[in-house]
Amino acid sequence: MVKLGFQKEKVRDFDPTFSSSKDEFTIALSGNANVGKSVIFNQLTGSNQIVGNWPGKTVEKAEGKLYFQGQKIHVIDLPGIYSFSTFSMEEIVSREYIAHEKPDVVINVLDASVLERNLFFTLQLMEMEVPLVVCINQVDIARQKGIIIDEKKLEKALGVPVVFTVAVRGEGLRKLIEKAVKAAEKPKKVPEIIKYGGEVEKRIESLSEMISSKKTSLNYSNRWMAIKILENDPEIIKNIKKESPEIISYANQLAYEIEKIHQEPSFAVMASERYTLANLIASGAQVQTKIDIPFSERLDKILTHPVLGYFTSALVIIGLLLWTFTIGDFLEGILSNAFSFFQPVDPQFSGAITAILWNGAFGGIVAGVTLIIPFVIPFYLLLSYIENSGLLTRVAFMMDSFMHKIGLHGKALIPLILGYGCNVPAIDSTRILETRRERLLAAFAITFAPCAARTILILGLVAIFVNIWWALGLYVLDLIIIFIMGRIALKATPGESTGLIMEMHTLKLPSFSVILKQTWARTKSLIYLVFPIYIVGSAIIQAFYALGVLEPVSNFMAPLTVGLLGLPVFAGVLLIVGAVRKEFILLTLVSFVGTDLSLALNPTQFIVLAIVGMLYLPCFSTIAILIKEFGWKAASVITGANFATALVVGGLFAKILPYFL
Amino acid sequence: MSDNESISENIEEYLEVIYKVSLEEKKPVTTSNISKNLNIAPGSVTQMLKKLDKRGYVHYSPYKGAVLTEKGLKVASKVTRKHRLLERFLNDILKLKKDKIHSEACQMEHALSDDAERALCQLLEQPDQCPDEAPIPACDFKFDSCEECLERKHEDVEEVGSRDENLISVISLGENEVGRVSFIRGDYKVIRRLMDMGITIGAMVSVIKLAPFKGPVEVSVRGSKLALGRDIAKNVFVELIDCESKDEDGALVHG
Ligand SMILES: Nc1nc2c(ncn2[C@@H]2O[C@H](COP(=O)(O)OP(=O)(O)OP(=O)(O)O)[C@@H](O)[C@H]2O)c(=O)[nH]1
Ligand SMILES: [Mg+2]
Ligand SMILES: [Zn+2]
Ligand SMILES: [Zn+2]
Numbered sequence: 001m002v003k004l005g006f007q008k009e010k011v012r013d014f015d016p017t018f019s020s021s022k023d024e025f026t027i028a029l030s031g032n033a034n035v036g037k038s039v040i041f042n043q044l045t046g047s048n049q050i051v052g053n054w055p056g057k058t059v060e061k062a063e064g065k066l067y068f069q070g071q072k073i074h075v076i077d078l079p080g081i082y083s084f085s086t087f088s089m090e091e092i093v094s095r096e097y098i099a100h101e102k103p104d105v106v107i108n109v110l111d112a113s114v115l116e117r118n119l120f121f122t123l124q125l126m127e128m129e130v131p132l133v134v135c136i137n138q139v140d141i142a143r144q145k146g147i148i149i150d151e152k153k154l155e156k157a158l159g160v161p162v163v164f165t166v167a168v169r170g171e172g173l174r175k176l177i178e179k180a181v182k183a184a185e186k187p188k189k190v191p192e193i194i195k196y197g198g199e200v201e202k203r204i205e206s207l208s209e210m211i212s213s214k215k216t217s218l219n220y221s222n223r224w225m226a227i228k229i230l231e232n233d234p235e236i237i238k239n240i241k242k243e244s245p246e247i248i249s250y251a252n253q254l255a256y257e258i259e260k261i262h263q264e265p266s267f268a269v270m271a272s273e274r275y276t277l278a279n280l281i282a283s284g285a286q287v288q289t290k291i292d293i294p295f296s297e298r299l300d301k302i303l304t305h306p307v308l309g310y311f312t313s314a315l316v317i318i319g320l321l322l323w324t325f326t327i328g329d330f331l332e333g334i335l336s337n338a339f340s341f342f343q344p345v346d347p348q349f350s351g352a353i354t355a356i357l358w359n360g361a362f363g364g365i366v367a368g369v370t371l372i373i374p375f376v377i378p379f380y381l382l383l384s385y386i387e388n389s390g391l392l393t394r395v396a397f398m399m400d401s402f403m404h405k406i407g408l409h410g411k412a413l414i415p416l417i418l419g420y421g422c423n424v425p426a427i428d429s430t431r432i433l434e435t436r437r438e439r440l441l442a443a444f445a446i447t448f449a450p451c452a453a454r455t456i457l458i459l460g461l462v463a464i465f466v467n468i469w470w471a472l473g474l475y476v477l478d479l480i481i482i483f484i485m486g487r488i489a490l491k492a493t494p495g496e497s498t499g500l501i502m503e504m505h506t507l508k509l510p511s512f513s514v515i516l517k518q519t520w521a522r523t524k525s526l527i528y529l530v531f532p533i534y535i536v537g538s539a540i541i542q543a544f545y546a547l548g549v550l551e552p553v554s555n556f557m558a559p560l561t562v563g564l565l566g567l568p569v570f571a572g573v574l575l576i577v578g579a580v581r582k583e584f585i586l587l588t589l590v591s592f593v594g595t596d597l598s599l600a601l602n603p604t605q606f607i608v609l610a611i612v613g614m615l616y617l618p619c620f621s622t623i624a625i626l627i628k629e630f631g632w633k634a635a636s637v638i639t640g641a642n643f644a645t646a647l648v649v650g651g652l653f654a655k656i657l658p659y660f661l
Numbered sequence: 662m663s664d665n666e667s668i669s670e671n672i673e674e675y676l677e678v679i680y681k682v683s684l685e686e687k688k689p690v691t692t693s694n695i696s697k698n699l700n701i702a703p704g705s706v707t708q709m710l711k712k713l714d715k716r717g718y719v720h721y722s723p724y725k726g727a728v729l730t731e732k733g734l735k736v737a738s739k740v741t742r743k744h745r746l747l748e749r750f751l752n753d754i755l756k757l758k759k760d761k762i763h764s765e766a767c768q769m770e771h772a773l774s775d776d777a778e779r780a781l782c783q784l785l786e787q788p789d790q791c792p793d794e795a796p797i798p799a800c801d802f803k804f805d806s807c808e809e810c811l812e813r814k815h816e817d818v819e820e821v822g823s824r825d826e827n828l829i830s831v832i833s834l835g836e837n838e839v840g841r842v843s844f845i846r847g848d849y850k851v852i853r854r855l856m857d858m859g860i861t862i863g864a865m866v867s868v869i870k871l872a873p874f875k876g877p878v879e880v881s882v883r884g885s886k887l888a889l890g891r892d893i894a895k896n897v898f899v900e901l902i903d904c905e906s907k908d909e910d911g912a913l914v915h916g
Pocket of ligand 4: 793794
């Protein structure tokens with residue numbers, strides 16, 4: 001924990017000249033999803049990995065450094081994994097890392113309140129003979145559920161060091177590192193505690209003898225490879241087949257014999273036996289004391305109630321927006337007043353170039369402060385709260401059948417809600433879905449999700465200059481568009497959809513410090529990225545405008561902007577700059593006409609501009625990640641679909657709205 | 662057709678209807694309901710129900726109606742399974758008109774042998790629902806998974822043997838009921854995933870919650886809670902474990 005003084009030790013203990021091989025080593029954090037690996041990682045290294053109370057946040061490995069008693073320790077945070085026989089993308093990252101990179105120690109993090117299921121993976125790690133320290137985390141939650149674990153008994157049963165921790169409070173982390181360091185310095189052989197039934201064991205031995213006689217180049221123990229082959233592990237089988245296919249045909253024979261004896265596929269036999277042992281160890285080391293039904297369980301009953309559950313789910317989705325709207329509106333009013341007190345924010349198009357630039361830059365600062373502070377920070381605060389409470393899995397549970405209508409299952413709702421914040425990490429987290437097709441469908445839906453930048457646009461144009469109901473209406477419209485486009489995409493990419501299999505973790509009262517840190521980290525990176533762009537961009541645009549460069553561009557786009565959408569001529573420029581970041585539409589508008597936008601646009605135009613701005617393109621960084629994840633073709637199809645939707649919906653509203661407003 | 666056989670066909674039809682209705686309503690099936698479904702006069706239905714009660718297929722009380730016993734459930738789910746497999750066959754392979762399928766299957770189901778039932782299931786690639794989306798019950802052969810059934814192709818069902826206990830799908834477990842996982846139907850990857858998450862053959866599961874609109878099921882297994890999509894959960898079959906509070910009336914009334 002940072003508070004434990006690791007940061008201070010960094011100064012005191014670290015001596016760069018000191019570097020024998022054992023003074024620098026690697027510790028990897030591994031374990032089931034949502035056990036607290038990233039919290040531990042953040043505490044140890046001072047990083048800002050995403051944490052939240054739903055499975056599958058960490059999708060790529062992260063690295064950080066820790067200086068501890070003169071040693072430089074590389075800490076690796078890995079995605080959650082339930083078993084080495086895995087199929088899902090983020091789990092493969094973990095498996096590859098542990099199998100190939102061979103960290104000096106693996107800290108296996110376990111959820112104390114679900115000991116048996118977590119031990120299933122511990123046993124697989126032990127089977128792999130990686131140097132291991134077992135970290136029993138979330139002891140506080142287990143205690144709330146009346147589960148008491150005996151450290152000594154567990155340590156004895158497993159034969160590897162065991163440490164109890166409460167990661168959110170930093171408890172036990174120092175001890176954890178001490179034991180890990182010790183384990184790295186003097187690696188002990190991991191005991192072979194898992195023995196399968198006689199018939200299976202005999203065949204494992206016979207197969208590993210054969211493997212050792214063939215001398216494969218694979219860098220695993222023979223026993224482990226034998227087990228994996230008998231378990232029908234596609235990766236190991238593929239690799240061995242390349243070198244000596246006769247091993248595989250012999251193994252098939254053995255697997256068949258096992259199946260014959262147990263009347264069960266061999267992977268099922270082994271999974272069952274591992275679970276039997278996990279059950280034995282868990283029930284030997286823990287006692288369940290009688291307790292009242294904890295508050296979290298009672299709350300859970302409401303959240304997944306057949307009627308109330310939908311209500312609370314809707315509340316989560318809409319509440320997030322309402323909260324941002326009301327708090328944001330309020331704060332924005334105060335801040336704008338404060339600014340206008342210093343200097344009236346009106347554009348300046350003539351006079352000295354420096355004055356023009358300064359005016360533009362100041363406009364950028366004002367826009368940045370009045371948009372980010374009131375809207376983005378409250379939004380991130382609540383999002384972080386929702387993420388850490390465990391509400392998201394409950395919403396995913398309730399909405400599963402609804403999500404099936406757009407070819408996805410409930411888990412896909414989680415990236416979609418994250419897409420409210422920013423599309424980029426949301427598309428990243430589609431990796432929790434099982435197939436490429438589903439990830440693509442989800443990513444497509446996400447590009448329509450009202451991210452923070454779109455929210456700013458809707459607020460800045462519609463909530464302030466039309467009214468808040470129209471702004472909310474646009475949100476509803478956006479949800480409808482997501483649904484319709486999702487249906488269309490589903491029709492265009494037929495295929496089988498997978499079903500939902502998701503762990504429902506205990507609801508938690510989020511830790512205040514985790515939320516604040518996470519909100520700050522997100523806001524900070526936004527400020528670093530956005531403020532300079534706002535300020536410089538705003539100054540440049542105003543200068544360009546004063547120099548008259550922008551007019552030809554606007555005129556060129558007039559058939560679209562004026563003809564189809566009924567917007568003023570200068571809207572062409574807005575749409576071009578908005579491709580970089582959507583807020584630029586607003587920002588540029590302000591630098592053209594000053595803060596009172598109603599001088600330039602009528603209500604219909606505000607709404608149409610907001611709709612088109614919201615839909616017409618995913619922003620640059622979103623397009624970039626689409627290309628990275630799905631390739632050029634998919635990215636351009638998605639972008640094209642966005643553009644077409646914007647024109648159709650925008651054009652439609654431009655024609656209809658005048659009758660209503 | 663001998664007299665004896667025609668009675669047993671008749672019995673099967675009754676049990677099939679009681680099975681269907683009691684899965685929908687989860688309470689005893691009334692005489693009038695059966696009469697409506699089979700298009701037989703209520704008087705004859707009452708006669709038949711008394712007979713079925715005497716033979717141990719149902720518990721019948723004149724005021725409440727009929728509930729399947731374990732023995733009745735076994736026959737009923739078997740014949741329902743054959744009926745729905747046949748419907749699939751007639752629909753998917755023979756491409757018969759939809760309105761003919763049901764009555765056609767009703768004719769054929771009683772003559773279909775167990776080996777033919779198994780072969781049909783394999784041919785159709787282990788379907789889990791009939792053309793109008795009613796679930797196909799699991800088979801009663803001693804297999805833990807469809808994989809195993811395929812691998813042991815050369816053995817006929819007599820060699821494999823049949824289960825003593827009735828299997829029910831996890832989604833028909835009632836509150837406070839515990840089941841032991843005995844059979845998982847479906848794709849290798851899904852089964853593997855379920856096993857990794859703790860749903861192995863022999864594991865004890867109970868249902869915490871069933872989401873409406875054919876939504877997922879939340880189950881408790883090995884101290885953890887899992888959400889399983891309906892399409893996955895309906896293919897996880899369990900044997901009901903005798904808790905002290907087991908309903909005396911019969912197997913299909915829960916809670
Ligand atoms: N009460 C309590 N909560 C904890 C503890 N450790 C972690 N948490 C919470 O558990 C949740 C999951 O923590 P993460 O660190 O994100 O879990 P992870 O293992 O990295 O999860 P994935 O990356 O999804 O595999 C977060 O909401 C944490 O705040 C603990 O010791 N006590
Ligand atoms: Mg993580
Ligand atoms: Zn019939
Ligand atoms: Zn049918």
